[in-house]
Amino acid sequence: MSEPNDAGIDVDxxxxxxxxxxxxxxxxMPVSWELLEEGKQLSEKLDQxxxxxxxxxxxxxxxxxxxxRGANRVLVADDPVFEPYRADPYGAQFRAMVENRKPTIVxxxxxxxxxxxxxxxxxxxxxxxxxxxxxxxxxDDGLLQARRPAFGGDILATILCEDHRPxxxxxxxxxxxxxxxxxxxxxxxxxxxxxxxxxxESDTVSEVLEREIGDTADITEAERIVAVGAxxxxxxxxxxxxxxxxxxxxxxxxxxxxxxxxxxxRQVGQTGKTVRPELYVAVGxxxxxxxxxxxxxxxxxxxxxxxxxxxIFEHADYGIVGDFxxxxxDLAETLASDERTEVTP
Amino acid sequence: MTTVTxxxxxxxxxxxxxxxxxxxxxxxxxxxxxAPAVMNPPDRGALEAAxxxxxxxxARVVAMTMGPPMATPVxxxxxxxGCDDAVLITDRAFAGSDTWPTSLTLARAAExxxxxxxxxxxxxxxxxxxxxxxxIAAHNGxxxxxxxxxxxxxxxxxxxxxxxxxEGGHERVAADLPVVVAVAYGExxxxxxxxxxxxxxxxxxxxxxxxxxxxxxxxxxxxDVSPTSVGGMETVQPVERKGEVVxxxxxxxxxxxxxxx
Ligand SMILES: Cc1cc2nc3c(=O)[nH]c(=O)nc-3n(C[C@H](O)[C@H](O)[C@H](O)COP(=O)(O)OP(=O)(O)OC[C@H]3O[C@@H](n4cnc5c(N)ncnc54)[C@H](O)[C@@H]3O)c2cc1C
Ligand SMILES: Nc1ncnc2c1ncn2[C@@H]1O[C@H](COP(=O)(O)O)[C@@H](O)[C@H]1O
Numbered sequence: 001m002s003e004p005n006d007a008g009i010d011v012d013x014x015x016x017x018x019x020x021x022x023x024x025x026x027x028x029m030p031v032s033w034e035l036l037e038e039g040k041q042l043s044e045k046l047d048q049x050x051x052x053x054x055x056x057x058x059x060x061x062x063x064x065x066x067x068x069r070g071a072n073r074v075l076v077a078d079d080p081v082f083e084p085y086r087a088d089p090y091g092a093q094f095r096a097m098v099e100n101r102k103p104t105i106v107x108x109x110x111x112x113x114x115x116x117x118x119x120x121x122x123x124x125x126x127x128x129x130x131x132x133x134x135x136x137x138x139x140d141d142g143l144l145q146a147r148r149p150a151f152g153g154d155i156l157a158t159i160l161c162e163d164h165r166p167x168x169x170x171x172x173x174x175x176x177x178x179x180x181x182x183x184x185x186x187x188x189x190x191x192x193x194x195x196x197x198x199x200x201e202s203d204t205v206s207e208v209l210e211r212e213i214g215d216t217a218d219i220t221e222a223e224r225i226v227a228v229g230a231x232x233x234x235x236x237x238x239x240x241x242x243x244x245x246x247x248x249x250x251x252x253x254x255x256x257x258x259x260x261x262x263x264x265x266r267q268v269g270q271t272g273k274t275v276r277p278e279l280y281v282a283v284g285x286x287x288x289x290x291x292x293x294x295x296x297x298x299x300x301x302x303x304x305x306x307x308x309x310x311x312i313f314e315h316a317d318y319g320i321v322g323d324f325x326x327x328x329x330d331l332a333e334t335l336a337s338d339e340r341t342e343v344t345p
Numbered sequence: 346m347t348t349v350t351x352x353x354x355x356x357x358x359x360x361x362x363x364x365x366x367x368x369x370x371x372x373x374x375x376x377x378x379x380a381p382a383v384m385n386p387p388d389r390g391a392l393e394a395a396x397x398x399x400x401x402x403x404a405r406v407v408a409m410t411m412g413p414p415m416a417t418p419v420x421x422x423x424x425x426x427g428c429d430d431a432v433l434i435t436d437r438a439f440a441g442s443d444t445w446p447t448s449l450t451l452a453r454a455a456e457x458x459x460x461x462x463x464x465x466x467x468x469x470x471x472x473x474x475x476x477x478x479x480x481i482a483a484h485n486g487x488x489x490x491x492x493x494x495x496x497x498x499x500x501x502x503x504x505x506x507x508x509x510x511x512e513g514g515h516e517r518v519a520a521d522l523p524v525v526v527a528v529a530y531g532e533x534x535x536x537x538x539x540x541x542x543x544x545x546x547x548x549x550x551x552x553x554x555x556x557x558x559x560x561x562x563x564x565x566x567x568x569d570v571s572p573t574s575v576g577g578m579e580t581v582q583p584v585e586r587k588g589e590v591v592x593x594x595x596x597x598x599x600x601x602x603x604x605x606x
Contacts, residue, residue, distance in 0.1 A: 024512070029512060087488075087490075087491075113511065119480045123480050126572060128572035129474075131473065151471070155578050157575055157578050160576040161573050162574065206488050206520040209519055212514045213513045214514050217513075246601065254531065264510055264513070278604055279601065300601075300603075302597065304597075316587075317587040318590075318600040320592075320596075327594055330595075331601075334598035
């Protein structure tokens with residue numbers, strides 16, 4: 001028989017790896033599938049179930065997609081109170097599920113939504129919650145090893161949660177790669193469990209007045225990226241022309257996103273997405289550490305910057321010192337006429 | 346006309362300046378001592394948001410920090426910007442606190458101050474978790490709004506409406522008070538501190554000081570109640586890049602086409 005530890009917790013009571021599947025109005029955030037794929041490794045090592053959690057309204061399709069992506073079981077909390085997302089009903093529901101079912105590991109996408117409610121679960125359950133995890137594993141005792149960059153990214157700290165459960169982590173989009181959907185996966189009625197909804201609209205303390213979703217580009221899968229920074233001063237045309245010549249996707253630094261030139265879904269970096277294209281062209285980006293963290297897995301990095309001392313040149317394979325407004329069109333013209341850059345369908 | 350007075354509490358933290366931080370080779374711990382200490386940059390945005398609410402609603406703005414007495418300069422900065430008062434929450438008992446006890450401490454302080462709104466930054470540059478604001482809200486059972494880009498005070502409804510940045514768009518959410526608000530970094534341009542406020546803050550101002558005992562959380566803080574611990578630190582080898590600078594766009598095009606061949 002196992003016994004409670006000094007913190008009053010019997011860690012052996014906790015089992016299964018949970019992955020939160022984030023959806024908004026039926027649309028699943030790709031990070032959910034990335035975490036499900038990564039969670040599979042953990043659950044296999046622990047020889048426990050991989051469980052997908054879905055909270056929202058009308059979730060049948062999402063639940064089935066989670067099974068086809070490798071979840072052994074799905075827990076569904078289906079109610080209008082959960083659509084659109086709000087921190088208080090999500091937090092209360094997720095907390096109740098954790099308290100009733102005791103998972104040992106919980107992975108949540110490091111999106112604005114995931115980072116918003118994760119603390120509302122971790123605090124009342126006194127769970128260990130590690131933010132922005134970039135590497136994850138379990139040791140021989142089943143203890144989660146959550147690694148995250150610290151202080152400018154040149155240090156990787158391993159965060160442990162020895163005496164408390166669950167062991168929770170948030171992980172930013174693009175850090176892990178999603179697996180494929182397998183439509184032949186067999187499942188039955190028992191694979192999907194509808195859980196009790198513990199929240200009532202009258203308990204809520206917030207109200208969504210309006211919600212507008214525009215650009216939800218997924219830059220994490222892109223093979224080629226042209227990213228713009230504060231240096232372009234709102235003039236996207238030259239970079240777009242370059243992007244078109246090599247069939248690249250547009251991305252941006254946080255500075256360019258904050259200015260409103262480019263949507264937040266295209267932000268690369270510590271508080272944005274992690275990308276790993278074969279080609280990354282940084283246009284008017286200085287190369288701040290928070291930016292580098294999101295793109296240093298790229299293949300070849302090219303920098304276009306008019307300041308020869310910009311740090312980005314040290315983090316690029318090839319660079320050119322010059323005005324982006326002149327360099328980009330020149331480059332685009334040369335590349336557009338080169339058959340090697342043509343995309344084979 | 347009825348006048349409500351809101352109490353707005355702003356969490357500010359002292360952090361080591363940018364990339365100046367090294368690792369002590371003996372202990373493997375971060376050598377914070379060698380880096381100059383500054384206010385966490387996102388917290389300036391939180392102060393600005395608080396003061397912008399005070400511009401339109403009768404309010405008292407109080408800055409709070411949990412940290413060593415050495416952190417007092419961040420409170421002076423907050424006073425210089427326009428805060429009415431400031432609290433230093435300091436105690437040896439806090440040593441080793443992770444986000445759970447930290448947010449408990451700040452939650453209790455906010456409660457004790459009678460907060461209607463707690464403002465915070467998106468995240469700190471040293472621990473960069475962003476968990477403290479939701480943690481404060483969770484400990485107190487309050488509403489919360491994170492990644493906030495604009496605030497619209499609604500004193501007549503006893504609510505705060507805020508525009509949040511959400512994946513691929515925006516939403517406007519109304520929250521009942523008390524509410525914890527974490528502002529998106531870069532969205533609130535901090536106002537400059539007038540000279541007379543700077544002089545007052547540096548020469549005459551003394552913060553309120555609270556200990557764990559004052560907040561009645563003596564046994565609920567520190568290393569013992571922190572669920573997470575650091576198991577180890579590794580240096581990451583920086584990604585090797587060629588770092589070649591070429592002269593012409595044609596040279597660059599040549600390198601780019603190499604990627605495909
Ligand atoms: C908590 C926190 C989280 C953050 N997260 C992120 C993140 O996820 N992603 C991110 O990117 N940043 C992030 N940042 C911000 C980061 O620190 C930098 O401020 C940001 O990356 C700078 O963006 P930038 O390089 O576009 O702008 P700047 O640093 O202003 O650089 C602009 C560059 O453009 C060049 N330039 C100017 N004019 C021209 C021209 N005509 N032609 C060519 N070049 C020109 C300049 O020489 C300069 O190098 C974060 C910061 C904090 C505090
Ligand atoms: N020790 C502290 N004292 C006061 N406020 C804090 C403290 N730690 C965090 N905060 C607030 O919480 C925000 C997010 O911090 P973090 O969760 O540590 O990334 C910061 O921007 C501050 O506004």
